[in-house]
Amino acid sequence: MESSSDKHFILVHGLSHGAWCWYKVVARLRAAGHRATALDMAASGVHPARLHEVASFEEYSRPLLDAVAAAPDGERLVLVGHSLGGLNVALAMARFPSKVAAAVFLAASMPRVGSHMGITIEEFMETIEPGFFMDSETMLLNTEQGPRAALLLGPNLLASRLYDQSPAEDLELGKLLLRPGSQFMDDPVMKDVTLLTDGNYGSVKRVFVIAKADSSMTEDMQRRMVDLSPGAEVEEIAGADHMAMISKPKELCDVLVKIANKYD
Template sequence: MEEDGRRQKHIILVHGACHGAWSWYKVATLLRCAGHQVTVPDLAASGIDERRLHEVPTFADYSQPLLDIMAALPPGERVILVGHSLGGLSVALAMESFPERIAAAVFLAAFMPAPASRPSHILDEFIQQAPMSYWMDTQFSSSRSQEKSPTSMLFGPQFMSLKLYQLCSTEDLTLGMTLVRVGSLFHEDLSSAPPFSKGRYGSVDVVYIICCQDLGITKDFQHWMIKNNPVKEVKVIEEADHMAMLSRPKELCKYLSEVIDTYA
């Protein structure tokens, strides 16, 4: 399909923990208006996916909707993958599984693992640096009755308004508080997973977008991840909180369009 004389590019937007495809509504609209094909999946037990968390015991199960999309791509098609927050680990799993189908991967204020370490290492470092007071009114629960069920997590209103959405409109905060669902970091499962490989995960060009006003995954921690796993390119949004797709959609879309033009 041709748009303005150019082949239409395919970009896949992956949401973070407790969120869903709905969180990308502004950026998805802007990218589609620019002529790109945009796919925005709900990961398992997220958004409008009907499963509950106890039906999704592993991180691979949680990420399966993204992996299914990647597996179904037409032969020869290469996409731009964008992962936000915990969605970075889902993107990393797709990079390991389908490196030949990815033109570039974008980590937006996202957890980005290094090939030499287990996928859980990035979460270990994050949890170690974040005191329990950091989580504020976020609710955690471990189900003893269901042995394989991951520890659940539900962001509280104070945590969302002060750590994630502090630069977003009141309307977008209300939308977020209405639509968030119980999720998980899948820390237990990721602790037993092997490292992503340099030959597959490490072969994909990576762009990291730093959100400087992020109080969820702080700017300092984002810089640490980049130092731990150097990337092809770093872009910076100075006035973005954790939910840059809602607080700075036009600036984010501009950067994503630059990635598409450079790598796709």
């Protein structure tokens, strides 16, 4: 019987973050004998591009798309997307459904079959109260495609809404390593209602992992995405803030291995 050691976990960060935020999870998965790769999306983490140089959401997602495309035949991937990273994973599912054993959405944007990907962000923005982003800095990037909105998450937002159950050292790490990020809301891929088909995106097993103590994407918001995606399974992590890979790394690893063992 195939075990999770035959799988390859590919981990995708959320807005403004990078591969670095998975350091606890990667270490635990590898120590347990599993393959795990954390990726920087374009202009994130230590990726050399600057955000204004990234032409599209597809280009932003290129490190993931290239990794999935390059996976050898027979290697079954478990893609794990956190927060905005759920949309990178969704795009990879739509492009390479046969290569993905399961897709895990960790307190993440999980679009539904037949909708456009940007709808998850649109609905999130409709539910949050004014001032939600607190001391975050908004900016307008001059790109070859025209002006694009970008956001640098502020330290007060990080402390109160993202890392509020995480160790203080990890909050400080986040403050040091965050880069400006974009949600690419005006990108054609975000508005494409033909992208997330039942035959491709919908054919991949989806598991939503609820971070039950998330102060930014509430449990109700997370469950609403699940309710709108029939067939998606659910796991829960008690006490996990939005940065569940940092606040509850052992519990998250246990969930990921359980998922990998379930789907071949």
